[in-house]
Amino acid sequence: MTPLMSDITVNGETITAALIASEAQNHPAPRSKPGMPWMAAARALAFRALLLQKARSMGLVPEPRQVAEGQYETDEEALIRQVLDVALDPAEPSQQDLRAAYEAAPDRWRAPTLYEAAHILFPVRPGDGAALATASTAAGAVLAELQRDPRGFERLAREHSACSSRDNGGRLGQLISGDTVPEFETVLDELAEGSITPEPVLTRYGLHIIRLDARAEGAILPFEAVAPRIREMLEKAAWARAGREFMAELAREAEVTGITLVAA
Template structure:
């Protein structure tokens, strides 16, 4: 097993353990397995080194471009972009490819689902274990009252919810897919109309006592209206595959120590 504090070399170029440790902060991993973040960081820096070495071999000169208002690429970022622009030639998807992607998963191309829901928000800061325990106890007590008398939902929302919707009995009005955080939307999808979630729904904002009042699943959109989106999706996938193959080719020709790139 690779030691967590070992250096990495790419064609003789050293990448220090300190640099890998700094990069590891950008690679989340389970608390019980911090080594996964280290390995991911080591791979990322090794691939970066491979690409910059190839850019130098090709004699590329950095030409940084603006990537956002007030933000310009670094010289290394520019070199990697220029290298990939020069080296990659992904195959453009054909009309047949677009049609096949549409017909393979038509449900993916539906109009947004419409929801009407109500909730009681009990806020808690991420990582606040003591606060979470208190809020869980409060949520359990509120759910017990609502289970006994569902009509109490609105009054309890007014007196307990930290969301402005509490003043409207917890009603959120009409929502569409993407209006809420994914975990909240997933909870709405799991309920039947009129159902109250049996357990509090946890999101980054805290715990929610959730009631789904109505749901209207969007119709499958006609192919012509979604073809541009499908084309963009397939073009991005083709570019990503070409980039992966290019990095694989470089790594197979390189001498790398301290980390394996075959799982990158």
């Protein structure tokens, strides 16, 4: 087994343990697998070295592009992009490919679902355990009152909600898919129309008591309307496959010590 915390080499080029340790800070560290960030960092740096070596062998000169206002690629980032631009040439998806992707999962191409909902918000900053406990007590008391008299929702929203919608009795108006955070929208998809959540719902904004007034699932869109989106999806998938194959080929042809880049 290759030991952690050691230098690796890629075609004779050394990548030091110190550099790998620095890069490892950018990779997740599951408690059960403390060595995972190190291995991920080592592989990332090894593949970066392979791409830059390939750029040099191709005689490429860096041509940095602007990636944001006042921000440009580094020379190394530009070289890696240029290598991939030259090396990757996946086939364009055909009209038949587009049609097959559409027919394989037509539900994927629906118009947005429409919702009419109301909520009562008890704000909590992420990670603030004391505030969460306080909000849970307050939300529980309001929810208990709603369970006795659901018709009191608007009054309770005006009295307790920290959202500006309180002035409208908690009503959020008409929402479409994507208007709310995923954890909130998941509840909107699961609630029966006219019902109130049996427990407060935690999102990044705090605890919510949610009432769903109406839901209208979007119709499946015609193929012609979504063909450009399907083409973009297939092009991205093809580019990703081509990239993986190209990197695997570089790894197979390389002399690497200290880490395994290609499975046996």
